[in-house]
Amino acid sequence: MLPSKYQWAVQDADEARAEELARVLHLSPMTARLLILRGAGTPDRADLFLHPERDTFHDPMQMRGMREAVDRIQAAIAQHEKIRIFGDYDADGVTSTALFVRALRAAGADVSRFIPNRFKDGYGPNIGAVEAAAAAGVRLIVTVDSGIAALDPARRAKELNIDYIVTDHHQPPEQLPEAFAILNPKQPGCSYPFKDLCGAGVALKVVQALFPDETFDPRWFDLAAIGTIADLVPLLGENRLIVSKGLNQMSMGSFAGINALKAQAGVSGPVDSDVIGFQMGPRLNAAGRLEDAAPALRLLLTDDPSEAQPLAERLETLNRERKALVESITVEADSQAKVYAARGDKAFVLAGKGWNQGVIGIAASKIVERYHRPTIILSIDEEKGVAKGSGRSIDLFNLYEGLVTCASNLKQFGGHKMAAGLTLAIASIESFREKFAAHAAEVLANKPLLPTVAVAGTVTPDQVTTDFINELAALAPFGTGNPKPVFQMNDVTMTKVRLIGRDQDHLKGVLQGQEQELDGIGFRLGAVAKQIAASDHLSVLGECSINEWNGFRKAQFVIQDLRVDGLQLFDWRSEKRLREKLTELSAVSSVYLAFRKDTVDRLHLETAITVYDSALIVHEPVLVLLDLPQDASELATLLARSPAVHRIYAVFSHERDHFFTAFPQREHFVWLFALIRKRRSFPIDPTLHQIATYKGWSERMVYLMTRVFFELGFVRIDKGVLSVVAAPEKKPLSASTTYQNEKKQMELEDLFCYSPISSLKDWFDLQKKHRGEEVLPEGTINGL
Structure with a gap:
């Protein structure tokens, strides 16, 4: 699961009315929907909205x-x-x-x-x-x-x-x-x-x-x-x-x-x-x-x-100085905000000596963007003994009313719901901070401190074309009250994910549609790229735009936010930089799990490794599967009782590939046993080598079949000589432990190591679906 940064609020519109408006004005239903959302839901109003030059001024x-x-x-x-x-x-x-x-x-x-x-x-x-x-x-x-x-x-x-x-x-x-x-x-x-x-x-x-x-x-x-x-x-x-x-x-x-x-x-x-x-x-x-x-x-x-x-x-020049001042104040203010956020404050009062009064409002806006909490930034003037401040708020909190509750601490104040200015004595700052934070805690109790984005509607990669974007452009000029439409895409995959930009801080990828691919770019979303798995089905939020380059015009989706609602599976089975990547991942709350004790020594990792036992429950959100379980039911059982896990990194390291070693079929066993009965007795090593060469089989497969016969009581082995048992008890091949283990290991490798990531993801999704249900008995692979 990859959570979104924002709350997505899809706006309601009368879809039948939009269809009718689209028909009358020869527009796409989405454009008609947007006109309705902007109060231009009749043909006359819509026409004036799309052609403001036809409108007239009031007297x-x-x-x-x-x-x-x-x-x-x-x-x-x-x-x-x-x-x-x-x-x-x-x-x-x-x-x-x-x-x-x-x-x-x-x-x-x-x-x-x-x-x-x-x-x-x-x-x-x-x-x-x-x-x-x-x-x-x-x-x-x-x-x-x-x-x-x-x-x-x-x-x-x-x-x-x-x-x-x-x-x-x-x-x-x-x-x-x-x-x-x-x-x-x-x-x-x-x-x-x-x-x-x-x-x-x-x-x-x-x-x-x-x-x-x-x-x-x-x-x-x-x-x-x-x-x-x-x-x-x-x-x-x-x-x-x-x-x-x-x-x-x-x-x-x-x-x-x-x-x-x-x-x-x-x-x-x-x-x-x-x-x-x-x-x-x-x-x-x-x-x-x-x-x-x-x-x-x-x-x-x-x-x-x-x-x-x-x-x-x-x-x-002044604007550059203003940017530098804002950045400097924001960095200092943010260091304070982190402390108050860590202790659970729902609103911030941040203060600094000599902070420029002309830009503290901008700095307050930036802190609000980062933490989505009402924020007041104060500039302290020690000579005058006062602090002058500027505040910015969020939709859930009326800033002016908040200041009214603290009026006894203030010399003067004014403003409205979203912004305000104030002056107070330096000696009153701490008292004001506590009272203001207490009021915010009461108002914002049990309310999600995430910004809300109004979503104009849902589109698919196939719908986002240059013609569609050109039609949307008729809604301009965009701004307050008439924002650029933000759209949501559901259940899309993103391929070719990479980082771009001088500092590699932007995300770029391709959103896959049924009929076409759509370029997607997320500015300042580079950190998210590592959290997107190839198998993920994403929900994406953003704006439609046209990328013009070298005379070419191409539709693209400017990503503002994204999320993955289900379990995420990252394929690290062939990762060559495994240790480096595991080290990077160690900063996240995660569990590194080994099902076999020898894996701990074999991988030589610097991170702590948890060795599986039947009572284990993983309480962290991230689980790294370092090796193969003894049985698929072990992993299924673990996932069933570990609901906190929502991101899995599949390493599945193993020393020897059973999957790529030919596993003998029934006719192989029949031919070899017939030969043994005919020869009745022979030295193992030279004879099995000759058989492998003659049949073109691997010596390992011949030895495997011989061991199965031994476990079933069909042959004896004494001092390197194999001899047939005269009247053995009839048993199926599956009665052999070696046969069962080899077959099970091949099945495990087939599923966990060599199956396509989509198939492996299906298996994990099935385990998530069955969480809380009875786990299948050992020896079965759930869902397959």
Whole structure:
């Protein structure tokens, strides 16, 4: 048995409805099933989902506060008032700031911007920034991607006679800022039909209200698309339309800064959501995480390629530094997590001196990925006597509610179910850790701490073709709310399993279908390769993709997880590196079993060997069978009372091959006994040698038959001379112990040493099936 890393949850869909939708739209049933799972289960909705370019935007004037905000912005432009945009330091905040600044400049506004420094200013608008704007003569402040919970800055702006407009998308608190206008589709009383816009999406709606279609710059969609993907909002509804337009535009060409960012990320072809999510977004985020978001914003605002290139290079450098910092913190945090995991903690609070506050959230995510436990990472500032932290959670645990239970230990905190930030005194860390872990233990009691993967459906290797994958591509852009479909394959075999990559840490193999073979690749699954037996029937989880190389396009399955539900049998019967492999295996909980005492001395192994006895029960999951049992029933009995065994390594070492020595048939015995009766008496050695030469038999076979006759009382042997017994008692050949042992040994070698691995696996599977049942008596080979 090879367990999976994840829980696989196959999503339910109305299969009859999928068949009908597939028929109407001429799609595969699987694509129709996926459309239903994404809420596009009618022909009209499905058509818009597959062709987002046919969709239209909602009227921005439906958003509460939009009329007041647009009128005030237009008045400020007309009266040449100074406008200042208050943004945020993440990718959503930077893109929404750039979008607003570019659009207002295009309208002729006198506009400036302010983005807080994570380390000096903290998150969101602040009073100091409002006062600085007043000193600069600013008459209108517009927040983007922030401000919905910032009461004091809004109040201060009013005191300074600055009109203050909030555009935000975060969940509004009970008390809203005292602002000239608030634009947030989640605020009470807002009838805007789409609630899942990000900060850049809300900013885009304001820009759409300010600019008729003919004056709208389509490159503004690029900025909104980057913010939408980077902020992980659902790529459904209007977000899907924003991203679709933005990706198309970016693929054709965009602002100088975005083009430079693409080039720096090594992107020369079409831009998809992965390019944004894994290449461009992290680079924009890196500036605000490590220093200040100013380089990222300047990059998005410049129209000069010669200025854009060094800014993109700066972000590249910062992103590399960010990766190195994350790796360093993750290694240190992981050393603590291992200790808490070993003692059974259901949640982690990990702390370190001077850990960079801008990246501890990423490090927390990595720890969650490894252990699937809610994790808070704290950066300790000894000078100030406080620790600031960032937390990430799992679906089974509401992180914000967990912090509420520990509020007495905290100076401040905020967040939601999956992520949160907090500040506490250094002296309170241990008390907070214990209380938080105790709450998690109560919430997560008896719940499996394995991440769950939503499985779109079941496919076979034969179904995964380039045509099928091309059809799935119509569901893009993929992201939050519209993930790349993950499929399950059942009962497949994988051949040609090998390791690839510079560090040999990736798995590659061929998944066997009924009609075709499908390449399978598992990134960072190299360690699993040694746990897959040639006889295994696997269940595999992964994504369908096309591998393009040298002009060829070939379907492949990108494996994310796999499992083997039944007993695993590894064929080491002809393994030339046996000692080396057994040494590697010794790190696993295993039992090395020898049925014969001489095997221990013969193999000269450095590992401890268990010698079989009739009372033995194996309690470890791995069993190494070093040699042959005396009888198949010995092994059958052992397996029957050792249910813990789920992986077997078959070595079956033996000194002499009986199987390849001809075993005499009845006619051989008849001919030899007739000769003995005719000759009546003769010296054994020279005569048996002559007989073997004459008949072309092996001397061993002739001696074997002679010994059988002796045991049956058909002949006498005295001083090297054989003579026939005049009137022997009639007995069958099977009454001879030698005959029985030789025949049994041949049968054992036939089954355990020389049968195909598939046949041997069938025998072991039969023993597993019969566990708990009465074992067949000695002398029989179960199932054969």
